[in-house]
């Protein structure tokens with residue numbers, strides 16, 4: 611495996627289940643037991659109703675691009691040679707919105723509402739980064 615030069619996640623107690631799921635190639639999000647809402651990033655309180663009662667569920671990994679940004683400048687040397695690249699807000703089928711790197715398509719071909727599906731990039735033995743590609 612080539613040396614990974616991009617920043618690595620720093621899991622918190624709240625986000626550790628997400629990163630453990632990613633290692634197993636599962637996209638985990640939280641679902642409220644009180645209102646059935648889903649949310650991301652991980653938090654101890656429901657983003658919809660404030661309940662602290664939730665489960666971790668495995669999302670389908672399917673969704674659509676809600677919005678996106680195309681980067682034409684390098685802000686971190688880890689991205690050298692990868693311009694332009696796209697970071698999007700993906701609205702998952704379960705409703706939660708998640709930031710992710712869009713891969714497998716030319717940056718200029720990315721559009722809003724494009725159906726996407728998760729893929730798992732094992733960047734180090736400890737970390738897997740969920741990314742999204744056209745479905």
Ligand SMILES: [Zn+2]
Nearest residue numbers: 642645656659
């Ligand atoms: Zn709720």
